Amino acid sequence: MTGVDVSVAQDGGILKAVLTEGLGTATPSFGSEVTVHYTGTLSDGSQFDSSRGRGVFKFTLGQGQVIKGWDEGVKTMKKGERSVFTLRPEYAYGDAGSPPKIPPNATLTFDIELITWKAEDISENTDGSILRTFVKKGKESWGNVVDTAEATVKCRILKSNLDEVVHDYGKINFRVGEAELANLPVGIDHAIKKMNRGDVARLTLSGQADLKPECKNALGLHDLGEYEYELELVQFEKVQEPWEMDDETKIDQAELAKSKGTERLKDQKFDLAIKHYNRVITLLDHQETKNNSEKFDEISGKFRALKLAAYLNLSLVYPKIQENYKAISAANDAIAIDPENEKAFFRRGTARMAGNDLELAISDFKKVVEINKENKTASKNIKICSDRRKKQKEDEKKKYAGKLFG
Numbered sequence: 001m002t003g004v005d006v007s008v009a010q011d012g013g014i015l016k017a018v019l020t021e022g023l024g025t026a027t028p029s030f031g032s033e034v035t036v037h038y039t040g041t042l043s044d045g046s047q048f049d050s051s052r053g054r055g056v057f058k059f060t061l062g063q064g065q066v067i068k069g070w071d072e073g074v075k076t077m078k079k080g081e082r083s084v085f086t087l088r089p090e091y092a093y094g095d096a097g098s099p100p101k102i103p104p105n106a107t108l109t110f111d112i113e114l115i116t117w118k119a120e121d122i123s124e125n126t127d128g129s130i131l132r133t134f135v136k137k138g139k140e141s142w143g144n145v146v147d148t149a150e151a152t153v154k155c156r157i158l159k160s161n162l163d164e165v166v167h168d169y170g171k172i173n174f175r176v177g178e179a180e181l182a183n184l185p186v187g188i189d190h191a192i193k194k195m196n197r198g199d200v201a202r203l204t205l206s207g208q209a210d211l212k213p214e215c216k217n218a219l220g221l222h223d224l225g226e227y228e229y230e231l232e233l234v235q236f237e238k239v240q241e242p243w244e245m246d247d248e249t250k251i252d253q254a255e256l257a258k259s260k261g262t263e264r265l266k267d268q269k270f271d272l273a274i275k276h277y278n279r280v281i282t283l284l285d286h287q288e289t290k291n292n293s294e295k296f297d298e299i300s301g302k303f304r305a306l307k308l309a310a311y312l313n314l315s316l317v318y319p320k321i322q323e324n325y326k327a328i329s330a331a332n333d334a335i336a337i338d339p340e341n342e343k344a345f346f347r348r349g350t351a352r353m354a355g356n357d358l359e360l361a362i363s364d365f366k367k368v369v370e371i372n373k374e375n376k377t378a379s380k381n382i383k384i385c386s387d388r389r390k391k392q393k394e395d396e397k398k399k400y401a402g403k404l405f406g
Contacts, residue, residue: 002015002017003015003016003017003084003085003086004016004017006072006073006076007069007072007091012088013069013087013088013091014069014072014073014085014086014087014088014091015085015086016073016076016083016084016085017083017084017086018081018082018083019082019083019084019111020080020081020082020083020113021078021081022077022078022079022080022081022114023078023079023080024078024079024163025078025135025136025163026078026079026133026134026135026202027075027076027077027078027134027135028061028074028075028077028114028117028119028120028133028134029061029062029075029119029120029132029133029134029201030061030062030063030075030120031060031061031062031063031120031121031122032060032061032117032118032119032120032133033058033059033060033061033117033118034058034059034060034061034074034114034116034117035056035057035058035114035115035116035117036051036056036057036058036074036112036113036114036115037051037052037056037057037112037113037115038050038051038052038057038110038111038112038113039051039052039110039111040108040109040110041108041109041110041111042102042103042106042108042109043106043107043108043109048101048102049101056115061074061075062075067087067091067092067093068090068091068092069085069087069088069091069092069108069110070085070110070112072091073085073087073110073112074112074114077112077114078114079114079115079116079117080113080114080115081113081114082111082112082113082114083111083112084109084110084111084112085109085110085112086107086108086109087107087108087110088107089104089105089106089107092106092107092108093106093108117133118131119131119132119133119204120132120133122190122191122194123187123190123209124190127207128206129187129205129206129207129208129209129210130187130190130191130203130204130205130209131203131204131205132191132194132201132202132203132204133201133202134199134200134202135200135201135230136198136199136200136232137196137198137199138195138196138197138198138199138200138233139196139197139198140196143238144193144241145176145192145193145195145233145236146176146193146239146241147176147177147189147193147275147279148175148176148177148239148253148256148257148260148279149175149176149236149237149238149239150173150174150175150176150236150237151173151174151175151176151192151233151235151236151237152171152172152173152233152234152235152236153169153171153172153174153184153188153192153231153232153233153234154169154170154171154172154231154232154234155168155169155172155184155188155229155230155231155232156168156169156229156230157221157224157227157228157229158227158228158229158230159225159226159227160204160225160226160227160228166221166224166227167219167221169182169183169184171234172184176189176192176193176236177189177272177275177276178272178275180212180215180269180271180272181269183211183215183218183219184211184215185205185209185210185211185212185215185229186208186209186210186211186212186271187203187205187209187210188203188229188231190209191203191231192231192233192236195231195233196233197233197234197235197236198232198233198234199232199233200230200231200232201230201231201232202228202229202230202231203228203229203230203231204228204229205228205229242282242283242285242286243286245283246288247287247288247289247295247299247303248299250283250284250303251284251299251302251303251306253283254279254280254283254284254306254310255306257276257277257279257280257283258276258277258280258306258309258310258313260276261273261274261275261276261277261280261310261313262313264276265313265316265317270317270320270321271321273313273317274314274317274318274321277310277313277314277317278310278314280306280307280309280310281307281310281311284303284306284307287299287300287303304337307333307337308334308337308338308341311330311331311333311334311337311344312330312331312334312341312343312344312347314326314327314330315327315328315330315331315334315343315344315347315348315351316347318330318351319347319350319351319354324351324352324354324355325351325355327347327348327350327351328348328351328352328355331344331345331347331348331351332348335348340371342368342371342372342375345364345365345367345368345371346364346365346368346375346377346378348364349361349362349363349364349365349367349368349378349381350381352364353381353384353385358385358386358388358389358392359389361381361385362382362385362386362389365378365381365382365385366382369382
């Protein structure tokens with residue numbers, strides 16, 4: 001049986017002949033768990049293995065759980081497709097074979113049916129919020145998509161498992177990290193960083209990765225049912241990674257990120273402000289200028305000032321999205337840089353107060369007053385926390401009164 005060469009190397013090692021066409025256009029990608037039925041035969045037509053009659057076979061693509069010909073071949077299949085693959089020895093069991101059933105240097109034929117697959121989980125926390133399958137692979141390109149780069153994409157919202165278009169964005173430009181400003185789902189900011197130019201992928205997004213309610217309203221989308229996104233990366237701006245920059249460039253980029261964060265804070269786009277302030281910290285993670293350089297003190301001072309500003313701004317913004325623990329952590333980092341920073345202690349105290357950690361909040365506000373006796377808000381908060389703590393103790397006393405002996 002003749003077939004089309006689907007090997008990545010295009011060396012004729014994997015010939016594919018489709019028996020039954022699959023559904024749609026999506027195919028699984030490396031990292032997807034696939035479920036198949038198969039029958040394997042030798043070149044003389046004798047069968048050496050089959051899943052039919054004993055149950056489906058599952059494996060994860062690209063993990064080396066199966067022979068190379070399967071990893072590359074099954075990745076080209078659509079849901080419901082049945083195809084015959086002819087594999088040269090180097091794509092099967094090679095010189096050694098797999099005794100006693102498969103002799104050395106054997107060309108093998110597999111009749112494979114792709115029943116279904118679970119999409120690859122590419123979410124940052126592996127929580128299933130961003131699932132991906134590829135429709136089309138583009139070409140490997142120099143560099144990766146990074147935050148703040150300008151990207152051009154084509155995006156459509158489709159009914160799940162169908163090609164029915166719910167909404168077509170057309171071709172759209174946006175800054176990576178700010179997808180929501182273009183009414184795109186937040187998860188695209190992360191997904192696009194794992195794509196090459198020309199890639200077309202299907203994305204299933206959920207939770208914080210999906211479209212924000214205000215974006216749905218802006219697009220007039222309601223009662224969508226089950227849906228997914230088809231995303232094509234058309235082009236992207238090549239932006240240096242921090243490790244490619246000298247210290248002066250890092251400082252310039254950090255100042256720009258800080259400025260953008262402040263803009264988004266004023267616009268009350270708190271999630272975006274946090275992204276920009278965190279980028280400041282990422283950019284300044286490592287200083288190239290050595291201690292014996294004339295510029296060391298100057299560069300170190302700028303790094304320190306920008307990082308301190310970023311941590312202080314994060315300690316201000318996190319409580320606005322009810323992330324008080326992260327605000328405390330950011331304030332801790334600011335205090336590590338400047339142990340007498342009034343804003344850092346005040347914001348940490350405010351976050352602790354919101355989390356009802358009153359004793360520590362009082363300690364922070366007392367430190368603020370120690371630094372600046374004119375800070376009347378801190379003095380007022382000490383009294384508020386003390387009164388609340390006193391009431392807590394009274395309530396606890398009443399609650400447990402008379403219960404000592406059951």
